[in-house]
Amino acid sequence: MGLFMGLARGAAAGAAGTTALNTATYLDMLGRGRSPSSAPEATVERLADLAGTSVPGDGDAARNRTTALGALQGLAVGVAVGAILGAARSVGWKPPLPVAAVLAATAAMVVADGPMTLLGVTDPRRWSRVDWLSDAVPHLAYGLVTAATVGATDHDRRV
Numbered sequence: 001m002g003l004f005m006g007l008a009r010g011a012a013a014g015a016a017g018t019t020a021l022n023t024a025t026y027l028d029m030l031g032r033g034r035s036p037s038s039a040p041e042a043t044v045e046r047l048a049d050l051a052g053t054s055v056p057g058d059g060d061a062a063r064n065r066t067t068a069l070g071a072l073q074g075l076a077v078g079v080a081v082g083a084i085l086g087a088a089r090s091v092g093w094k095p096p097l098p099v100a101a102v103l104a105a106t107a108a109m110v111v112a113d114g115p116m117t118l119l120g121v122t123d124p125r126r127w128s129r130v131d132w133l134s135d136a137v138p139h140l141a142y143g144l145v146t147a148a149t150v151g152a153t154d155h156d157r158r159v
Contacts (some may be wrong), residue, residue, distance in 0.1 A: 001089070001099045001154055001155060002090060003087055003090050003091065005090065006087045006088075006089055006090025006091070007083045007086055007087050007090075008083075008086070009086045009090075009140075009150060009153040009154070010082045010084065010085045010086015010087060010089070010146075010150055011079045011080075011082055011083040011086065012082070012149070012153070013082045013085065013086060013145075013146045013147075013149035013150040014078045014080065014081055014082015014083060014085070014086075014146050015052070015075075015078065015079055015082065015144045015151065016080040016082075016145050016146065016149045017078055017081075017082055017104070017108075017141075017142040017143065017144075017146030017149065018074065018075055018078030018079065018082075019144060019145070020021045020138075020141040020142055020144070020145035021074075021078065021108075021138040021139060021141055021142035022074075022138075022145075023141070024137055024138035024141040025134075028134055028137070028138070029047070034134075038068025039070075039116050039121050039122050039148075040067075040069075040071065040073055040074060041066045041067055041069075041070045042116075042121045043065075043070065043073065043115060043116050043119060043121050044066050044069040044073070044139040045066060046068050046119040046120070046121055047119070050119075050130040055069065070087040074112065077108060077111045078108060078142060078146075081107045081108045081111060081146070082104070082106060082146045082149075082150065084107070085103075085104050085107075085146060085147065085150050086150050087098065089150055089151070089154060094151075094154075097148060097151060098148055099142075100143075100147035100150070100151070101140070101143040101144040101147040102140075102143060103143070103147075104142065104143035104146045104147050105136075105139040105143025105144075106139075106143070107141050108139050108143065108146075109135065109136070109139045112139075113135065126144055137148045
């Protein structure tokens with residue numbers, strides 16, 4: 001598979017993985033009755049502050065746009081990490097599924113949580129065990145689905 005096709009297949013796999021991450025997150029919210037994380041919205045607000053601007057709109061309109069931008073950030077991370085995984089596979093990197101899944105999950109966590117940490121939105125050093133599980137389990141679902149999908153779309157079916 002060529003590099004462009006690897007990027008495209010990886011991006012599609014990342015979208016599938018992001019659906020798995022969102023499903024795992026919503027199942028956790030449903031099971032524990034917890035509220036959604038406010039970190040994506042806080043990240044958008046912090047980035048807007050650093051850019052010297054604000055999200056357009058007043059009241060509910062601005063809050064809704066901030067929520068949408070936070071969700072879109074997550075989708076972009078998932079698609080981008082998947083694209084990188086697909087590109088790596090297209091140039092011959094074909095680790096076993098468990099290795100690819102853990103690496104994809106870790107990459108997605110770092111790309112998502114890293115900026116939030118650097119911006120002071122969150123501090124993983126202060127997370128409880130439940131906080132870590134609430135973040136890690138959905139990311140592992142992401143990694144597994146993304147890696148399996150990238151592998152399944154490769155002409156060389158070794159996953």
